[in-house]
Amino acid sequence: MNEAAIGRFRRIGILALTAVYLVILAGAIVRASEAGMGCPDWPTCFGRWIPPTQESQLPPNYHEIYAHLGYAETNFDPIKTWTEYLNRLVGVACGFLILLTVAFAVPFLKRDPKVFYAALAALLLVLFQGWLGAVVVSSNLHPLMITAHMILALSIAALLIYAVARSQKEAFYRLSSHALSAKLELAVRLALALTLVQVLLGAQVREAVETLARHATTPREFWPLELPWVFYVHRACAFLLLCTNLGLAWQFLRRLPQDHLLFRLNLGLVLLTLLAVATGIGLERFGIPPAIQPLHLLLANLIFGAQFLLLVSLPYFRPRGLEKHAPPA
Template sequence: MANLINPQTALYFRRVGIITIFAIYMLILVGGIVRASGAGMGCPDWPTCFGQWIPPTDESQLPANYHQIYADSGYKDTQFNAFKTWTEYVNRLCGVAIGLLIFMTAYASRAYHKTDKTVFYLSMAAFFLVGFQGWLGSTVVASNLRPVIITLHMLLAWFLVSLLIYTVLRSQRTFIPTINVNVLPGQFKTVLIVAMAMTLLQVAMGTQVRQAVDVLANSQVGIDRAFWRESFPIIFYVHRSFSSLILFTNSWLVWKLYRAYRGRVVFLHRMSLALISCIVIAILVGVSLDRLGMPAVAQPLHLLMANLIFGAQFSLFVYLRYAVQNMQNNSMATQ
């Protein structure tokens, strides 16, 4: 039944899905900027911002007693800062844009309702998940930026983008070229799964480091960020050293893919280049965080690279899975 999907319809769904995926990555970057800049409470209410749908640009545009108004709501010491307010507001606008794109993806998935119901249902699940993510975003504000809620918010975005990657690749599985996966080492799939697990572990450790940085930011106000490193927990040094193992493992995967296909399989070639490039960038950014005094601008980029690394790994895993299925189906058809 999946073979009946119109190629043009599949192409349209793929384009919308890819745009949505990259938009979510952009939202993750913006969210990282919000957290690194301390702009999470730039809008102390939700869904409005300082009681307005379009936030003010100057404190004079707010009621004279706005400090007391928000103190009565549980947000004491609320101080208007135009940069932080508009940074958070842009983050919310990006969230709205993601909602519209997810809706377009879910609407486009109707074409798969008869040919591949899984694509349709996963697209609808992503749509409702974005709604839950929006609610969770309001909870982040209501909780006054509790670290556990912020982390959950980030992990849900991670899960959402992985769900969309799988959905888009599944929608295109009948168009994935039949390639001989037997030319890859027998342990390739296992190593790829281990590499994905390593990335998740590295992100978990990075989250712990991130929380430690948040604590330092609050407890060492006025102290140069370059001195924060002296107070880092041991997990920071484990996280830093673990990156070498990640680089080695993924380099092996990329090398084996190149040896097997010599760049002839465009998707595998591009994902391999994206994977190794993101790892190198992530390590370089990590070095800047370690050696250049924890520059705030590097933190969101470091988080984005981690998300892109897992996205590239997961894309390779799903693509090769369907390539194996297509090879097996063609083998059965010729018998």
């Protein structure tokens, strides 16, 4: 297998991964803007493949039609409809890019089958994600279904990160360093586990915010005071996560030269963590503004992705990893 084929796979894999994060961001925008039911049916939108732009384009009795289907308060809003529709288009584009990733991974079947099977697993999860999207709509945006939808997107991103990182392992071997010990890998695992807990706590906080949005009678700036205990646990874990990521990054930064790939990855991780904490503070101080919610969620997912990339690639940067994973001569 030549370097050109490896490079093509890396590029399409990174493009597909970028699309996954765009899907996550688009989904967060839909959720924050309460546009999830902008299209009350799936896969069509108001019975069309391209949704209407004006209410006059719908049947006069469309309220009764959708009330009969279980959506009693369906009111056409062009902004919400097209926000949800564009979210679906981004998801479809992501699916095609992951399909291309699988096609470009075929040459790895002989060289390193795990690369191909990771890409294939990502594609299968995307197909399942499409079905789950229909369930989310049919459940009238049940919070648990939305959270499951988000966790599945996180899993798809992890599979693509693994596939791309493993495809580059020979390049990583050449950057191996004796300064990277097995203890660092354990520290990364702990930090990754803490981030996953924080993401799950954040999902529960978002569910509580959505409940307040439907039922609260107080002004939005007072909503943080009405959130349940999980919000305070989430806030405390944010400080713990900040300290953990800063400590972890310091261990890498003091061991590696500034031009090393892992040095730059850890600098990025520090920046993402600081931004996530800053947006979290903004959410609390300014009454959970919808404009900040999608950015906060995206940053949390990017932190998880950066930590996962660090975890799966670290063995290839250690000399012991070279002995364990190097292909036979």
